[in-house]
Amino acid sequence: MSGSAANAPGAGQIPGVRANPLRTPQDRRLPRIAGPSGLVIFGVTGDLSRKKLMPAVYDLANRGLLPPGFSLVGFARRDWAHEDFAQVVHDSVMEHARTPFREEVWEQLAEGMRFVPGTFDDDVAFDTLRTTIEELDKERGTGGNFAFYLSVPPKFFPTVVRQLKKHGLSEGQGDSWRRAVIEKPFGHDLASAQELNAVVHDVFAPHEVFRIDHYLGKETVQNIMALRFANTLFEPLWNRSYVDHVQITMAEDIGIGGRAGYYDGIGSARDVIQNHLLQLLALTAMEEPSGFDAESLVAEKLKVLSAVRLPQDLGRHTVRGQYTGGWQGGQKVAGYLEEDGIDPKSVTDTYAAIKLEIDNRRWAGVPFYLRTGKRLGRRVTEIAVVFQRAPYSPFDATDTQELRNNALVIRVQPDEGVTIRFGSKVPGTQMEIRDVTMDFAYGESFTESSPEAYERLILDVLLGDANLFPRHQEVERSWEILDPVEEFWAAHGRPEPYPAGTWGPQAADDMLALDGRSWRRP
Known part of the structure; x- marks a missing residue:
């Protein structure tokens, strides 16, 4: 899978991974702004999403570090419309965001919010997710670039990544990219960690998997x-x-x-x-x-x-x-x-x-x-x-x-x-x-x-x-x-x-x- 033109790898760099901005004087002088992209959060109703992830997305937008067409998709077992999800994000931002609330930033961000109801083994829900992402590509210009954030208990990691592969969501088209973000714990011992890594790498290439340790x-x-x-x-x-x-x-x-x-x-x-x-x-x-x-x-x-x-x-x-x-x-x-x-x-x-x-x-x-x-x-x-x-x-x-x-x-x-x-x-x-x-x-x-x-x-x-x-x-x-x-x-x-x-x-x-x-x- 190839990265976007902006993320094209240089010599010695793994495919799809942008060079560290600390390494060149030109990059040091420029803000690190994401290109066309979107984020799908599984387990969007949990504490991590409410207290950390959704406020962080708003703070990035407020600092001008997200593209105008950035899109946020929530996936959870709730009977919500898109507007209900946007209200949940709004409440989380008001309570936990680090930067001041600005209406114009919020309105632009909220236009790209979508919600997909369903369980992790629900094929219909993952078909809906694929349709939603395709629509956002056309409406918001996300370029097919999406990261899937698994803010879910570890026992569900294999189910979610296999569903992403089954429904054609794990591979981008052309120059677009797809990435998986996995929260700890990464297994409960060596054997389970190796088993989990094998499942995830069967769907995503190693450089497309981002294991979150928030301390880093x-x-x-x-x-x-x-x-x-x-x-x-x-x-x-x-x-x-x-x-x-x-x-x-x-x-x-x-x-x-x-x-x-x-x-x-x-x-x-x-x-x-x-x-x-x-x-x-x-x-x-x-x-x-x-x-x-x-x-x-x-x-x-x-x-x-x-x-x-x-x-x-x-x-x-x-x-x-x-x-x-x-x-x-x-x-x-x-x-x-x-x-x-x-x-x-x-x-x-x-x-x-x-x-x-x-x-x-x-x-x-x-x-x-x-x-x-x-x-x-x-x-x-x-x-x-x-x-x-x-x-x-x-x-x-x-x-x-x-x-x-x-x-x-x-x-x-x-x-x-x-x-x-x-x-x-x-x-x-x-x-x-x-x-x-x-x-x-x-x-x-x-x-x-x-x-x-x-x-x-x-x-x-x-x-x-x-x-x-x-x-x-x-x-x-x-x-x-x-x-x-x-x-x-x-x-x-x-x-x-x-x-x-x-x-x-x-x-x-x-x-x-x-x-x-x-x-x-x-």
Whole structure:
């Protein structure tokens, strides 16, 4: 299948995928605007669509990054007319959009909205969808270019993609393109991920499949590469000679909410470590890519993921927990087993921590500690690169408190930025050294507001820019890392309980104490 003329591949570029705009000065000066295209959202009535996808589409239109004829098609099991769907989008935009509401933008966008009622196994509905797309090509000038966003439970992925193939929707005509966008989780273990990839690739070519990991769309995550490779200050120290260890944390202060049907049986490790945290590890630890196109980035991420090694003693260096009732934000909250829809005997982990090592010259002997959990002390995602202590300190005699290790902390959310911790002299006549921090915050340093992650990712899909999307090889390697841990946990009793509002089970602190280290308290 070929891309449009605007997306014509250059030398060394995969077909249908636009070159990364960061690579040429001409592209850097021009806004990234999608060409003629449309988006079909399956599962358009769900929370993700209502809170993220539909507002992101409006925000892109409001910023002038979508073509005038852009079209949005919803597919769901609802008895709606096109006008009903447009009203649902309108309400979502009014409640969740990042940019101000402008009537003229809304009217132009709403003209291209259509709704197709039906179930995923409904042949008549998919025939209607094909007719709808053909009509939009004529009425709106979408050029036959459509992306299909599968905002549906993973069990429906195979059904939807096979229906797209069966009804002639997966292949464009002439220079037009068709693309599939798949939300995580990409399987629940290696075998299911491989099976899913085989089904999807039977319908769409690998470069036409965009696996969404919304963390990779965040400005701070993308800034990891800029921080490392645009500054001589950091890269010479980014190795085993100077780094003591790395901590990658994704903590949530909420429980499972209404996600019991999805979450129970999945757990924190599968939900977060397998995708978000291993992707953050790969970006933190990889070598400098030869370019910032998808192929170069994937090559370096795969290299470092292939070098990741699990500890020999999984009992001492992995931890799983499950929150119990407690106090959070001044309110009493229920434990996991008391949540609606949860089996009282469930052994699903709501906290997971793993120690990993990387067998290569840069990182040999440097542990990477990954942790995630629900009902923790506060909501925060960060990468902390903790440096080794100075081999000798001439100031120990006058210090009133022990200096901690120097650290560089990349804050992914909620207060995006970078903090550096180092020792500085306290004002006075004595040479007393104390820890201080130097802070960079996106909101204070730039007048431009950061786009929401889904804005960036949806635009990249429409442009065919795949550099922020994990490939199937990365997904499968991540499951290879996590599967032995899940198998070990399944054979060894229940998760350790921890009270809501704390920072996880005691075993997690003990895991680092074994190595003479401790978790950061964000």
